[in-house]
Amino acid sequence: MNFSLLSFFRKGKNNSSGGEGIPAEHRHDREQFQEVLQSFQATRVEDRLQVLDLFLSQERHVTLAELMKIIADRRPELLDQAFLQETMNMFCQFGFAQRRNFDNKDTLYEHLHLGRHHDHLICTKCGMIQEFHDHILEERQLTIAEEFNFHPLQHKTEIYGLCDKCLSHRQPSLPLYMAAAGERVQITNIIGGREAKRRLTGMGLTMGADIEIISSSPSGPLVVVVNGTRLALGIGVAGKVMVTHASKHEKHEKQNSDN
Ligand SMILES: [Zn+2]
Ligand SMILES: [Zn+2]
Ligand SMILES: [Zn+2]
The missing domain is CATH 1.10.10.10 (Winged helix-like DNA-binding domain superfamily/Winged helix DNA-binding domain)
Incomplete structure (x- = not known):
């Protein structure tokens, strides 16, 4: 190890x-x-x-x-x-x-x-910082630099995400406007009548769709990426879409069990 x-x-x-x-x-x-x-x-x-x-x-x-x-x-x-x-x-x-x-x-x-030398895992919810050192990652970074004829002097590897505790305390589902910039979420439910659902589906906001949050501010629209398309959503629309944080590990496990 x-x-x-x-x-x-x-x-x-x-x-x-x-x-x-x-x-x-x-x-x-x-x-x-x-x-x-x-x-x-x-x-x-x-x-x-x-x-x-x-x-x-x-x-x-x-x-x-x-x-x-x-x-x-x-x-x-x-x-x-x-x-x-x-x-x-x-x-x-x-x-x-x-x-x-x-x-x-x-x-x-x-x-x-x-x-x-060490690098860091940083929880964006609680601020927990975990230090780590991995010699394969270190060597790989040097190889990449070499491939680009680049002479590295130093590096800082920072991995942002949720710690185990924050992931287990996450709400099963939250309205889309509560997700933070940089997060990836998945649609679990769409609230509203048939007309609202039809409109959202037309924008690619369907059950199970992956969403990446580009920016979210209380005053401006919520900017997200769905299927490679940027969408600027008002709070009305963003409140109708319920999402959950997609965990990379969970995804991997799912993919593995699907095979
Ligand atoms: Zn390092
Ligand atoms: Zn945390
Ligand atoms: Zn440190």
């Missing part, structure tokens, strides 16, 4: 080698950061090391606001947004942290562990 979940390695404290239960990797990072700060004659070295300790104690992706909350709790004397932002910028600049911007949401910071 080449699919390894990095958070599994990151969570355990088994890799600590003595000290106060701090993983050796983090102690090493702390020493290096101290050296870097001293060589640049940075101000407030001790304070910045305390911020690094708190940041490294978080085995997840955190926003600046979340980090401020942790600091307010544990080291209230360091609570100063400008100082914290400057310190986070230093972590990123000197290679102890990296920024992530998933789906244009708030900037997240995560540890940068040397020599270890």
